[in-house]
Amino acid sequence: MDGHEHTGVPLPPMEFNLWGTPGEAKPLSHGVHKLLDGVFNVDKPLPRIPEEDILIRESMLGTGDLEALAAIVGADRVSGDKGQKLGRARGKSYPDLIGWRLGGTHDVPDAVVAPATDEEVLEILRWATRERVAVVPFGGGTTVVGGVAPERGGARAVISLDLALFDELSDVDAESGLATLGAGLTGPAAELLLAEHGLQIGHYPQSFPYATIGGYAATRSSGQSSAGYGRFDEMVRSFTIVTPSGILEVGDASPASAAGPDLRELFLGSEGAFGIITRVRLRVHPVPEVKRYEAFSFRTFEEGVAGLRAVEQAGAGPTVIRLSDEIESSVNLTSGDSIGDASKAPEGCLCLTMYEGTEEHTASRHAETRALLIAAGGTSAGEGPVRSWEQGRFGAPVLRDGLLDNGAICETLETATDWSNVPRLKKAVTRALSDTLRESGTMALVMCHVSHVYREGCSLYFTVIAAQSHDPEAQWWAAKNAACRAIVEAGGTITHHHSIGIDHAPYLRDEIGDLGVAVLRAVKKELDPAGIMNPGKLLTIDAPEAPDEH
């Protein structure tokens, strides 16, 4: 394909070795530097290696393969360019990003292809099945669990299939509150298209600026307004999924049904292992008329958790409700410019609430929530903390690049459990991270918040900051695997909203059992008989036990 312009292959939205684009990068604030200096002692941080100095694996595809792909989608939508491959070779986890700073030859997809129709996707998958070439779907590339790693499984090569050209809004039914969105649309692009109809999705994960509709569906993403609008999987009415065995339209018939098993739930969270979601019909709602805000402070995390539980079990109905533990509250993550400035942080544990809808709806939800939080021991901290959180809420991943530049580890992981099990799970994960990192020679700052609530429980989201050792990959995997084992042993789910990918695959069998694994394998065999779909993700569940190191 050399000599072609590849103008039809969209550039990956983010810089390959950063979150976001270089323009987004910001120098660390005085507060963060103070935090780093006060806690850690890093002598020689690993610098970023520029693109031209990075070595990549040679392509396993021949000219004939690229010509075959070009015959399906056109030569301008197939690319073997290094920049295109680098941008699709890893996601954005801490090990993904630190990996680019290490030497060696990096594994990358052997080619990139950008189909624009279901029929083109189907033809690619049939070609890949015949030719035993693995296919990794690519959306926004925001995975933090290895979801786009160019694993080959038993295949002879691997291609990255970019969904960016699935970028349309169609079939808007404002009366029913439904709209169909292309899998390649990012959160902001989808919201812009819907705003022209006065409609909104209301799905705001931290990856919102880059992550895509298809990725949200394939990974069971959960956004910051989940209390009001639900998890992404709850917003999905129906979708199109293209598998090597054919195209399925799933969930068309009705808002709810008793017509057997709900097949939607077999493909939501399937991470490209069965097929590729190309189009999602979503439940959408009018842009809210009113927003209300109030923060609260609790003396202890336990007290705050009891408050959140009371609110959720009463069905009081905030759109957003979150609670940071003592450490996270004192680091003041809700206010970008004041991070690390404990003098500006409120006392105790910070709880943020937001309400969206009509004037009457938000007023009653706010009143009921407020009464329950105050009855649980909360005191009002006004609107300010919620408004500054709302403004800065997509900024944390950008901050991480600066921390890495300064020799720090910065990573997050998450789980969920029943209310009665929250203390045990929080303690187990915190201890696993702290102990393992201490063994590697660094103290660790382990922060935690609750950001998704359910009638019977909630999520726990951990942020870890520590100093990099001289072998940062081994150091991190020791900590990560200790945390995963702690989650399994303390009765949490291995992932509440980051999905399985490669990183959590060794723990899936613990969660769903041998027969659960057998069921997933039977479905995969039916839809992807050659096993070419996104090898290693989700279904790498043959590992006999969780590894000690990655």
Place this chain on the structure above:
Amino acid sequence: MDGHEHTGVPLPPMEFNLWGTPGEAKPLSHGVHKLLDGVFNVDKPLPRIPEEDILIRESMLGTGDLEALAAIVGADRVSGDKGQKLGRARGKSYPDLIGWRLGGTHDVPDAVVAPATDEEVLEILRWATRERVAVVPFGGGTTVVGGVAPERGGARAVISLDLALFDELSDVDAESGLATLGAGLTGPAAELLLAEHGLQIGHYPQSFPYATIGGYAATRSSGQSSAGYGRFDEMVRSFTIVTPSGILEVGDASPASAAGPDLRELFLGSEGAFGIITRVRLRVHPVPEVKRYEAFSFRTFEEGVAGLRAVEQAGAGPTVIRLSDEIESSVNLTSGDSIGDASKAPEGCLCLTMYEGTEEHTASRHAETRALLIAAGGTSAGEGPVRSWEQGRFGAPVLRDGLLDNGAICETLETATDWSNVPRLKKAVTRALSDTLRESGTMALVMCHVSHVYREGCSLYFTVIAAQSHDPEAQWWAAKNAACRAIVEAGGTITHHHSIGIDHAPYLRDEIGDLGVAVLRAVKKELDPAGIMNPGKLLTIDAPEAPDEH
């Protein structure tokens, strides 16, 4: 097994050829007689045939088979008694009940077995797999779609496996709002056990007095308080399912998860075709402090539907919201004693709302709902109609037996669709039923209500009353199949809460497509390789096209 007492086999809760028990039967009211006399003209109703005159198929099981079952569960929990078989041979659809009034030899299970532990169920399924004996799970026997029909598939015999001995409440976690209930518990039995802990499920389908926890889960039941507490499938946190390939514990890990596909949704609605649900962990809530009631009247059904849509899309939050069309409202079904007395029915279309929770919660939900319904054109009809509906709401199925005694057809069927498609679907189903029944020589009263609402649509529940022809089975199947075809063509789901069973099986392929069927078959093959689990239900999807007659 003759000579044994079978004392361990519970008697089916209902009379084999009636809804409920003989004690529940009531003579038809004056209003109903007036309705029948005014509309229909039946000369010679089919009388009920007493049990002793009913002929049943000879058992295909030998003494050795019964001894093998007795070796697993004990001789007193295996029965070949006629009464036990009759009570488990059919459900409670109109054709089920009219069938007992016709002559001929009736198909019944070849034996009844009542295990009490997961291990006993597993041993029975393994024996049945080896011996090629089909197994039909039995709960309350309330199916109206042929879900317990003693089909053999390719097996040499069929047994009914009664779940009544799975009758325990366990592992109550009041903090998290979770409790585990045995699959054989009826709605009232489950609520009684939970009430001792101040807890409630809040699932009230019309079958509530008899239907069981396992049946609710296996059929995706939906209850009258679904607006407040959700469908039954939404209440299920986790469950145990015993399959011929082993026992699965599904959904244990967490309130919500991104750990791959949600396998719960593959077994909810699986109707015993993959295995037998023996125990369900449910989301439960405190018994509500307060109930509020208000009925509204709308000039037209369209206006009322728009009102329900506004309430649901605003998230106003009633616990119950229902709307009867003009005909159903005039027949006054909400008031047992006044049925058919149009003088006592409110004008137009009756809408019922109910609110449960704390004083503050219910007051604000009531106020918001009321404002939206009035803005949509509704006028208040006070508390009365809601209270009389609440009192009489489980009574309609009993009334049906009296109608059958008087030569009437009385049957219900249901579907769901998006708000924008409600008028088209309602018209299509009404016309299909009316036209087909008119061709059979009777006029038909076709009533409709909305009883379950979703952000993007609602259910439509049809009740048909007409006069029986001289061939009532053929007459009904012509009408039913015309209605099913109308549903498929007008874009509804083939069943919103009655499940697939045998009756809807020919239409499942229309709903989920060839690949959807292939996926279900792959799962079944993995878990039930001999195909002994509840043959003919759900997975009778090989029929090349919908039949003209049943």
